[in-house]
Amino acid sequence: MFDKNEKGAGEEKHINKHMQALSTSVVSLHSYVESHNNEKKTKSSDTKPSIIYFLALFYAFLSMGLGSGLIGPTLLKFGEQTKSSLDRVVYILFTRSFGFLGGTLIGGASIDRFPSFGNSILAFSIFIMCTTTLVIPLIYHLIPMIIVHFMWSLTAGIVDNLSQILTMRHYEQSNLNPYLQALHGAFGVGALFSPLIIAPFLQKSSPIDQWHYAYWLIGSLHIPNFIWILIYAIRDEFYSKNIQEINLENKEFISEGIIAPDEQQKVSENVPSSSENIASDEQPQVSVTVSLSSENIFILGLITIFLLLYVGSESAFGSYLHTYASLHLDFEKDIAAYLNSIFWASFAFGRLCGIPLSIKFTPLEMIISDLIGSIGSLTLLLLLNKSSVVLWIGSILFGLSVASVYPSAIAYTEKYVSITGKRMSVLVVGGAAGDAVIPLLIGYSINPKWIGPIGFIMILLIVVMLASLSFIFIILYAKHQSKKDKHSDK
Numbered sequence: 034m035f036d037k038n039e040k041g042a043g044e045e046k047h048i049n050k051h052m053q054a055l056s057t058s059v060v061s062l063h064s065y066v067e068s069h070n071n072e073k074k075t076k077s078s079d080t081k082p083s084i085i086y087f088l089a090l091f092y093a094f095l096s097m098g099l100g101s102g103l104i105g106p107t108l109l110k111f112g113e114q115t116k117s118s119l120d121r122v123v124y125i126l127f128t129r130s131f132g133f134l135g136g137t138l139i140g141g142a143s144i145d146r147f148p149s150f151g152n153s154i155l156a157f158s159i160f161i162m163c164t165t166t167l168v169i170p171l172i173y174h175l176i177p178m179i180i181v182h183f184m185w186s187l188t189a190g191i192v193d194n195l196s197q198i199l200t201m202r203h204y205e206q207s208n209l210n211p212y213l214q215a216l217h218g219a220f221g222v223g224a225l226f227s228p229l230i231i232a233p234f235l236q237k238s239s240p241i242d243q244w245h246y247a248y249w250l251i252g253s254l255h256i257p258n259f260i261w262i263l264i265y266a267i268r269d270e271f272y273s274k275n276i277q278e279i280n281l282e283n284k285e286f287i288s289e290g291i292i293a294p295d296e297q298q299k300v301s302e303n304v305p306s307s308s309e310n311i312a313s314d315e316q317p318q319v320s321v322t323v324s325l326s327s328e329n330i331f332i333l334g335l336i337t338i339f340l341l342l343y344v345g346s347e348s349a350f351g352s353y354l355h356t357y358a359s360l361h362l363d364f365e366k367d368i369a370a371y372l373n374s375i376f377w378a379s380f381a382f383g384r385l386c387g388i389p390l391s392i393k394f395t396p397l398e399m400i401i402s403d404l405i406g407s408i409g410s411l412t413l414l415l416l417l418n419k420s421s422v423v424l425w426i427g428s429i430l431f432g433l434s435v436a437s438v439y440p441s442a443i444a445y446t447e448k449y450v451s452i453t454g455k456r457m458s459v460l461v462v463g464g465a466a467g468d469a470v471i472p473l474l475i476g477y478s479i480n481p482k483w484i485g486p487i488g489f490i491m492i493l494l495i496v497v498m499l500a501s502l503s504f505i506f507i508i509l510y511a512k513h514q515s516k517k518d519k520h521s522d523k
Contacts, residue, residue: 086265087203087212090196091219092258096159097189098223099251100166102377104129105355106231106370110244115175119356123476126352128179129186130469136190137461143191144198152266155195156259158188163255170245194461197443210396213440214387221381221436224351227251228374235366332449332514333456335507337463340442342500345467346407346493347435349475351376353489354428360479361486362421372428379429383436390437396445397508399437404501406434411494418487439464449511471496 104126112122136158144151165185172178196216204212231247355373358364364372390399410430417423443460450456471492478488 083203087200087215089258089261089265090200090203091216092261093155093159093192093196094216094219095223096162096255096258097192098220098225098377099227099254100162100185100189100223101220102224102227102351102373103166103231103248103251105352105373106228106235106366107244107248108352108356109359109366110235111178114173115178117175120476120480121175123473124175125179125182126476127469127473128183130348130465130472132183132186133190133193133468134462134465136187136192137194137457137465138190139187140191140194141198141457141459141461144195149269150266151195151199152262152269155192155199156262156266158191158195159255159259159262161185161188162192163252163259166248166252166255170248190461190465194457198457210391210440210444211388213443214384214391214437217440218381218384218388218436221377221384224377225374225381228355228370228377232367232370232374235370332507332511333446333459335503335510336442336446337460339463339500339503339507340439340460341463341467342471342496342503343435343438343442343467344464345471346496346500347380347438348468349472349489349496350428350431350435350493351380352472353475353479357479357486357489358424361418361489362424364421372425375425376428376432379432380436383433384440387437387440391441391444396441396448399441400445400504403434403436403438403441404497404504407431407438407497408494408501410434411490411497415487415490415494418490 108122108125109119111117111125112119115122140154140158143154147154162185165181165188168181169178169185172181197213200212200216227247230250231244234243234247351373354376355366355369358369358372359366387399410427413423413430414427443457446460475489475492478484478492479486484491
């Protein structure tokens with residue numbers, strides 16, 4: 034009898050012990066879940082997009098513009114250093130464009146595949162841009178020069194794509210157009226300062242290789258940007274690692290069998306999994322694959338063709354303006370560099386003006402006005418091609434006109450198509466293809482055996498007119514689809 038009572042008391046004590054452990058476990062996990070949910074609510078309601086982070090992305094586009102603006106004034110210098118003719122040196126431009134195309138594809142695929150590591154990939158790309166810019170002056174053979182330029186443009190394509198996608202994610206609850214205008218305005222600012230930096234090193238009294246210092250200076254300016262983005266990458270990945278460790282500990286705690294199966298199911302539904310994106314702490318994200326309709330695919334393809342023509346004309350003008358001024362109007366090399374800088378100054382000013390204008394005007398209205406200005410300025414340059422004053426004026430007008438086309442086209446596209454990393458890659462690949470083909474075509478045409486230097490203006494005018502016609506077709510098709518959708522709703 035005594036043994037039975039002692040045994041019953043022992044069992045009761047053992048049950049009470051387990052019940053106490055169970056209640057403690059449930060309460061602690063419930064507290065964790067509630068605090069986690071409250072933290073998410075607080076962040077989603079109180080946290081505002083950080084302007085400091087956007088400035089880091091702004092600097093990334095600035096770095097890319099600094100590197101791009103160096104090519105025009107030093108294109109002839111590449112020929113002198115590698116002892117190559119101009120028709121061979123233009124392959125540097127073609128290779129850079131091809132590398133940029135590949136970089137946009139890699140950037141889009143990587144940000145979709147590794148959404149938590151966008152800052153890490155961006156920081157690594159900026160580091161390669163910095164390294165290749167510093168190495169270019171040390172190369173005296175054409176093939177290695179082409180390879181290094183390819184590496185620079187490959188990483189520049191990644192920077193271009195990632196910076197835009199990260200900006201879209203950062204400001205997805207805001208009016209996106211002004212931020213895209215500012216981002217692309219940074220590229221214009223960088224391209225503006227590059228010729229100004231290199232112009233003093235291109236004077237007749239300067240040693241033949243003094244332009245190297247400009248590359249080393251601009252390469253060094255990439256370093257703060259690399260450190261800035263790297264800080265965000267380390268911070269975010271460290272935070273992500275801590276969240277994963279906490280979730281792993283709770284999973285192990287649940288798997289010990291202390292909690293009843295029905296309680297395990299409740300807790301496991303509330304505890305976030307370790308594979309969640311770090312961005313889910315700010316906003317809950319649902320992984321849904323949105324398929325495009327055939328109409329949206331067609332619109333995406335049409336805008337890709339439009340960007341092919343537009344980007345090709347913009348890039349070709351910035352790359353060959355220095356060469357055209359030197360060959361056609363006998364500009365001194367340092368003066369031609371300042372002309373190049375004036376074009377990029379007007380380009381940067383146009384994009385910065387696009388920020389307030391994009392608040393008042395729609396992307397469609399801005400694109401139409403920009404295309405009219407582009408055709409008008411190139412027509413002026415063609416009709417009065419012997420006037421150096423008109424070349425200065427026309428360069429300014431063309432820079433102002435083409436400045437806001439690209440970001441406005443991206444904002445216009447998002448009205449019809451949800452932009453992901455891969456879809457952004459499609460758009461940027463179109464621009465990169467134009468960046469490859471059109472400058473190469475102009476490089477051949479300005480050869481005296483073909484059209485000569487005036488071919489630079491003639492081909493650009495034809496390309497911009499084709500871009501305008503393609504955009505008119507986009508507008509008509511979009512309106513037709515809108516009417517068709519309204520009719521189907523009725």
